[in-house]
Amino acid sequence: MTSLAPTPKIPKKSGSEKGKKTDKESVLCDLICPECGKETDILVKNICRDCFSQKFNLFELPLVLHARVCPQCGAHYHKSKWNDFENIEEIVMLAAQENMLVQSGLQNVSVGMHPHPRSPYIYDVLVDMEAEVEGVKLYKDAKTEVRIKREACDMCSRRAGGYFEAIIQIRAGNRMPTKEEVNQSLHLINETMIHMLKKGDKLAFVTDSMTFKDGADIFIGSTNAGRHVCKRIIEVMGGSVSESYTLAGVKDGKEIFRTTFAMRLPEFKKGDVIFVDGKVVEVRNCAKRLTGVCLSDSSSYFTDSENLKDAKHLGNVADAQNAVLVDVEENAILILDPVTYETVTIKKPISFNSVPGSEIKVFRTEYGIFAL
Ligand SMILES: [Zn+2]
Ligand SMILES: [Zn+2]
Structure with a gap:
């Protein structure tokens, strides 16, 4: 193969040292550019370099x-x-x-x-x-x-248009959720939405939310994100969820369903006093498992939340009453019942160090009085 690149002309060897330069120039410049008429040593596509670079558009x-x-x-x-x-x-x-x-x-x-x-x-x-x-x-x-x-993208226009695929209903079992619980759920929802959005679920947004006295309804752009939210709430706050579907319409011949996630926060929360398994228990935590303290002997109590169907809610430690401590014995304490003003002997809690004459917190139940 021969190169198509122009080959510079090689000057003929000249015997005369004196006339060499003129000789070479005359040989190298014996080409004339047909475009500008100037002499050139080389032709690129039949014109000189200058004309070529002017004509060639990169x-x-x-x-x-x-x-x-x-x-x-x-x-x-x-x-x-x-x-x-x-x-x-x-x-x-x-x-x-x-x-x-x-x-x-x-x-x-x-x-x-x-x-x-x-x-x-x-x-x-x-x-x-x-x-x-x-x-x-x-x-x-x-x-x-x-x-x-x-210009609003598809997802942002859907969001602005109130689009939603799922509703999360925040409720609690056999009671009203507290304001703190509703706020905590809303916080977990927002947190999960940001996480899902970052992971590429562009419909992970809250379209609308409504709170009422028995809970809150949250409208979510993506069913998948809604499912993640419920998992997260259960992880942190306990409870359970059930899914149901309603036909929302037909689009391009396909039926469009909306998902309702009915969240039930656990019936019992931290500080509740319940009667379960024949014991009076102060609840410390209630998610998938309930953990607490038996008020009669300060021992730990735990059970799976599904075993709580027969548990009875007795109140909350926030409703504890003050009682005067009359005497402290080895395993028992004497207090003045704040309701009947009779002296009652109750079990001494572990690590109890109040002195007679002081006031202590007690919790009255139908199963007896307990020092907290
Ligand atoms: Zn030229
Ligand atoms: Zn957008």
Whole structure:
């Protein structure tokens, strides 16, 4: 194979030292550019280097380009779909790059892109290119203006339009959930939504929420995120959930269902005093398992929450009463019953160090009085 690259003419050997330079010049410059008429040592595509680099266009770039970006989440519309948040400078550079028409047959190409914001929504992008064609180094720079159109992406418009796939109903078993429990659930929901959104569930948002005296209803964009939320609430607060489906309509011949997650927070909460297994127990924690302390002998108590069907709620330590401590014996203490004012002997709790005459907290139940 022979190289198609132009070969410089080699001057003929001359015997005269004196006339060598003139000889060489005359040989090298015996070509005339048909374009500009100048003498040249080399022709590239039949014209001189200067004419060639003027004529050869490395690339074309439109003067104005457009990019669509969601002002809510920063998603970028590209190749007929909304893509996750990208750096705005990357978006404008991508627009310039994709709209550049580059000549074929270039070698050793290097391209530089320099975005400059003119306003938050208009960027100038300077593009420069260096490349070699037919052994001639060429350079070009050009500028384009990328205008950013702010447009709500599919997900953000759904969100704004009140879209929801699931409802989470926060309730409690055989009682009203407390304000703290409702707030804690809402907090866990928001936390999980942020987590799911980061993991790519773009419908992981709360569309609406309503609280009432027996709980709260939370409307969630994604069923999957709703399911995760319930798992998280059960993990932290205990309770159970059941799912049901309602037909919400038909879209493109497919039935659309909405999921209702009926969350039941555990019947008993920290501080509740319950009667279970023949024992009076102060609840310390109640999630999948209930843990607590037997008030009669300060021993630990635990059971699976499903064993609590027959447990009886006696009250909460917040309702404890003050009683005067009359005497302290080895295993018992004497107190004045705050209701009957009779002296009663009750079991001494472990690590009890109050002195007679002081007031202590007691909890009255139908199963007796207990010192807390
Ligand atoms: Zn020329
Ligand atoms: Zn968006």
